[in-house]
Amino acid sequence: MDDLLKFRTDQEKEIAGIVFNSGRISDEQALYLYENSDPVFCAWLADYVKNARFGKDVYYNKNTHVEITNICLNQCKFCSFYRRKGEEGAWDYSCSDVISILEQKNAEEITEVHITGGLHPEKTTGFYSELFTHIKSRFPHLHIKAFTAVEIEYFAKADNMDFETVIALLKEKGLGSLAGGGAEILDDKIRKTLCPEKTDSATWLKVHKTAHNAGMKTNCTMLYGHVESYRDRIKHMSELRNLQDETQGFNCFIPLKYKSYGNQMGINKEISLSEELKNYAISRLYLDNIPHIKAYWPMTGKENALLALSFGADDFDGTIGDSTKIYSMAGAEEQKPSMSEKEIRQMLKDAGFNPVERDSGYDPV
Numbered sequence: 001m002d003d004l005l006k007f008r009t010d011q012e013k014e015i016a017g018i019v020f021n022s023g024r025i026s027d028e029q030a031l032y033l034y035e036n037s038d039p040v041f042c043a044w045l046a047d048y049v050k051n052a053r054f055g056k057d058v059y060y061n062k063n064t065h066v067e068i069t070n071i072c073l074n075q076c077k078f079c080s081f082y083r084r085k086g087e088e089g090a091w092d093y094s095c096s097d098v099i100s101i102l103e104q105k106n107a108e109e110i111t112e113v114h115i116t117g118g119l120h121p122e123k124t125t126g127f128y129s130e131l132f133t134h135i136k137s138r139f140p141h142l143h144i145k146a147f148t149a150v151e152i153e154y155f156a157k158a159d160n161m162d163f164e165t166v167i168a169l170l171k172e173k174g175l176g177s178l179a180g181g182g183a184e185i186l187d188d189k190i191r192k193t194l195c196p197e198k199t200d201s202a203t204w205l206k207v208h209k210t211a212h213n214a215g216m217k218t219n220c221t222m223l224y225g226h227v228e229s230y231r232d233r234i235k236h237m238s239e240l241r242n243l244q245d246e247t248q249g250f251n252c253f254i255p256l257k258y259k260s261y262g263n264q265m266g267i268n269k270e271i272s273l274s275e276e277l278k279n280y281a282i283s284r285l286y287l288d289n290i291p292h293i294k295a296y297w298p299m300t301g302k303e304n305a306l307l308a309l310s311f312g313a314d315d316f317d318g319t320i321g322d323s324t325k326i327y328s329m330a331g332a333e334e335q336k337p338s339m340s341e342k343e344i345r346q347m348l349k350d351a352g353f354n355p356v357e358r359d360s361g362y363d364p365v
């Protein structure tokens with residue numbers, strides 16, 4: 001057996017030793033993997049970690065998104081989603097629109113609604129408190145996952161409240177967890193290039209810490225493959241790993257690859273599938289304290305998401321029901337993302353995995 005374990009370099013041998021002994025890889029070791037190791041080596045280690053935790057189980061849920069408005073006061077340069085009020089392609093749903101949408105999406109049969117949108121001048125804590133009251137009264141079983149840290153900061157400023165109060169008010173009305181978006185790369189120099197008006201790194205982390213301290217789980221993301229370096233990715237994940245050591249409040253990390261269509265970044269090139277898969281694997285290895293790594297299929301495509309499950313990811317996201325436009329507007333290959341539960345289960349089984357329906361807290365349903 002020892003003869004089979006031939007390592008290309010001493011550094012790879014050392015990293016494998018740490019991983020197989022449930023240790024923590026350093027920033028320099030993560031950089032070594034990004035700069036020197038091939039995707040198969042990274043996949044081998046990441047798959048070991050994933051299998052040790054979850055075996056062949058792969059999680060999915062029955063969910064829908066409501067992107068309540070794409071009218072946004074910000075103009076992030078990478079964003080293909082936002083519009084100005086009155087501009088062609090802008091939308092803005094009322095509370096009753098959202099209830100009708102959920103009825104059309106057979107919300108009785110799903111477990112989670114994911115609500116997010118632009119920073120709308122009239123939609124702040126009061127509007128969403130009313131919306132959640134309506135949703136919970138019509139569909140009491142639905143877990144409401146909503147808002148990025150960017151929206152929470154916006155509500156706090158607009159309504160002159162602190163983060164604790166905004167989160168407590170929305171939680172009382174039915175907010176179950178926060179989404180992980182808006183993190184982009186947690187480095188303020190990079191954020192100046194990507195999204196100069198957006199929540200800074202420290203505030204993004206503070207909002208999540210506040211939610212965790214209030215007993216609320218959140219997700220976290222990384223938008224990568226644009227202007228950042230490998231060191232910037234590691235710095236980003238280091239901020240997440242440090243906060244998770246303190247709070248244990250992140251459920252899931254979702255790597256989001258930059259898509260080049262319809263934005264102001266002026267970068268037309270996207271990273272390769274090979275680099276994307278390697279990034280899943282390094283995320284799994286570096287973020288040893290975040291339980292779940294999601295392969296978000298509406299962003300990367302069903303087949304690529306399936307591949308990512310052999311590179312450390314354990315969560316396939318959900319049925320979606322053609323309810324999100326954020327990535328289709330950015331040129332994703334899934335222009336109308338929707339999968340039946342049967343389709344997800346069959347796809348996972350055919351690839352040798354054990355499909356497990358989960359709730360929003362990752363307990364099996």
Ligand code: SF4
Pocket residue numbers: 072073074075076079080081082117118119150195198
């Ligand atoms: S990324 Fe979010 S905050 Fe930025 S412009 Fe798009 S919708 Fe607005």
